[in-house]
Amino acid sequence: MIANVPMEHGLILAALLFALGLIGVLARRNIVFMLMSVEIMLNAVGLAFVVAGARWGQVDGQVMFIFILTMAAAEVSVGLALVLQMHHSFKTLDADAVSKMRG
Amino acid sequence: MNLLFYLSAVVAAISTLLVITRTSAVHALLYLIVSLLSVALIFFSLGAPFVAMLEVLIYAGAIMVLFVFVIMMLNLGGEAAEQETQWLNPGIWKGPSILCVLLAIELVCTFTMEPERLSAAIMVTPKQVGIALLGPYVLGVELASMLLLAGLVGAYHLGRPHKHRSKIEQRS
Numbered sequence: 001m002i003a004n005v006p007m008e009h010g011l012i013l014a015a016l017l018f019a020l021g022l023i024g025v026l027a028r029r030n031i032v033f034m035l036m037s038v039e040i041m042l043n044a045v046g047l048a049f050v051v052a053g054a055r056w057g058q059v060d061g062q063v064m065f066i067f068i069l070t071m072a073a074a075e076v077s078v079g080l081a082l083v084l085q086m087h088h089s090f091k092t093l094d095a096d097a098v099s100k101m102r103g
Numbered sequence: 104m105n106l107l108f109y110l111s112a113v114v115a116a117i118s119t120l121l122v123i124t125r126t127s128a129v130h131a132l133l134y135l136i137v138s139l140l141s142v143a144l145i146f147f148s149l150g151a152p153f154v155a156m157l158e159v160l161i162y163a164g165a166i167m168v169l170f171v172f173v174i175m176m177l178n179l180g181g182e183a184a185e186q187e188t189q190w191l192n193p194g195i196w197k198g199p200s201i202l203c204v205l206l207a208i209e210l211v212c213t214f215t216m217e218p219e220r221l222s223a224a225i226m227v228t229p230k231q232v233g234i235a236l237l238g239p240y241v242l243g244v245e246l247a248s249m250l251l252l253a254g255l256v257g258a259y260h261l262g263r264p265h266k267h268r269s270k271i272e273q274r275s
Contacts, residue, residue, distance in 0.1 A: 010145075076166050
């Protein structure tokens with residue numbers, strides 16, 4: 001008894017979540033919120049993969065979701081370490097405060 | 104199951120919208136956890152219980168715990184105690200709790216169905232996913248392990264305090 005919703009509805013939901021994440025990245029300047037929005041976007045992409053995999057009854061969508069999960073875990077650990085370093089040396093979480101490179 | 108999908112989709116959309124409009128990081132984190140849990144229920148309704156489990160364990164569990172730790176570490180100032188009392192204020196738990204209770208009701212309704220219908224809800228079993236991962240996708244698994252190792256080393260290197268740099272600065 002699997003939900004027999006049309007694939008378009010699942011993909012619309014994935015697109016909606018991705019758009020919300022993108023708005024979050026573009027509109028917020030606090031770097032923790034930007035990381036959270038990136039997580040939302042990665043999750044939406046994984047949702048699209050699983051919806052497409054469920055449409056055809058194949059495992060490939062879920063395998064791709066597991067890879068996305070791995071990538072998100074690695075990304076967020078490095079990103080949060082960078083946030084800690086940024087707070088340590090600049091005493092701020094504003095992304096605009098560190099927009100200049102030294103070099 | 105259709106109802107499960109659409110209800111979870113509505114909860115996911117609302118909670119994600121609330122994530123990107125909060126001003127406090129902890130409030131946003133609570134809504135983000137609700138959003139991830141509702142996406143896990145969507146996976147379950149689509150006949151993918153294995154990735155639903157992974158979503159709860161890794162996204163809503165491990166990654167969100169990382170976020171919580173970092174937010175706690177960033178608030179080490181004098182206003183930390185005041186902030187703690189502010190977090191214990193029941194008002195901020197209301198929104199996430201309502202959405203969570205909605206998800207829990209959905210889950211209970213699903214699991215009190217007849218067992219035959221429940222076992223028919225699994226389209227792709229974990230066994231099939233495992234066979235595919237270690238069969239045609241084994242190169243991807245190796246690459247993922249190397250990515251995780253790189254992430255581990257990178258996070259350790261970046262998270263280290265600047266001992267060497269200050270020593271060099273003192274000498275010069």
